[in-house]
Each structure stands twice: as structure tokens, then as C-alpha cells.
Amino acid sequence: QEQLVESGGGLVQAGGSLRLSCAASGSIISRSVMAWYRQAPGKQRELVARITIAGSTMYADSVKGRFTISRDNAKNTVSLQMNSLKPEDTGVYYCNAPYVLYNWGQGTQVTVST
Numbered sequence: 704q705e706q707l708v709e710s711g712g713g714l715v716q717a718g719g720s721l722r723l724s725c726a727a728s729g730s731i732i733s734r735s736v737m738a739w740y741r742q743a744p745g746k747q748r749e750l751v752a753r754i755t756i757a758g759s760t761m762y763a764d765s766v767k768g769r770f771t772i773s774r775d776n777a778k779n780t781v782s783l784q785m786n787s788l789k790p791e792d793t794g795v796y797y798c799n800a801p802y803v804l805y806n807w808g809q810g811t812q813v814t815v816s817t
Contacts, residue, residue: 705731705805707798712811715788723783723811725798733776735800739783741813743794752783753801765791788815 711723723739725732738753752772753761760772771784781798795810 705729707731707805707808709796709798709808709811712796712813714814714816716816717788717790719788719815720784720786721788721813723785723796723813725781727779730779731800731805732774732779732781736802737774737781737798738801739772739781740797740799741792741794742797742810743791748797750801754781785813790815790817
């Protein structure tokens with residue numbers, strides 16, 4: 704059964720940076736469009752960045768210019784570099800393949816303090 708595992712979250716001050724990583728069983732990542740999502744307290748899960756197999760990227764307006772999604776198909780991983788973090792970036796971050804939607808992992812908590 705496919706499994707997605709997110710890591711790299713933590714507590715950071717506003718303006719700081721974090722790098723999230725997503726690993727998967729099998730070859731899920733290398734054969735899929737991948738995305739990072741986040742769910743803020745009391746809100747629905749939202750897509751924040753997406754990357755195609757070839758490496759083309761798309762970002763939500765709220766993170767454009769601050770977040771960078773990347774992938775390593777050989778290592779079957781996808782990453783999210785988050786810079787200039789804001790308190791509104793706080794939430795649980797998940798990775799998944801948006802056109803397949805495997806079982807969600809446990810996510811990784813990102814908390815940005817003022």
C-alpha cells in the first residue's frame with residue numbers, strides 16, 4: 704500500500720525558513736504530479752504548490768515568491784522550501800498526488816510565531 708511520509712516541520716519565527724520533505728513507498732513520486740497542501744486550524748485543506756514530473760511548478764498566490772517546490776525522481780522525494788514565513792503559514796502540511804490522491808500521511812506541523 705502506498706505511503707506518504709512528511710517531515711521537516713517545526714516552530715519558527717516570522718521571517719524564518721523551513722524545508723519540508725516528503726518520501727513515499729514504491730515509485731509514487733517519480734511517476735506522479737505531486738503537490739504540497741496545508742490545513743490551518745479550523746480551515747479546509749488547500750493546495751499551496753504543485754510540480755509536474757518534468758518539473759513545471761505552480762503556486763498559490765499566498766506563497767508565490769516565498770515557497771519553492773522541487774522533486775528528486777531518482778530518490779522518490781519531493782521538497783518544499785519555505786522562506787519569509789508568516790504566521791498565516793501555520794498549519795499541518797501534507798504531500799500527495801493531486802490527480803490520484805493516495806491515502807494522506809500524518810503531515811508535518813509548521814508553526815510560525817510573531
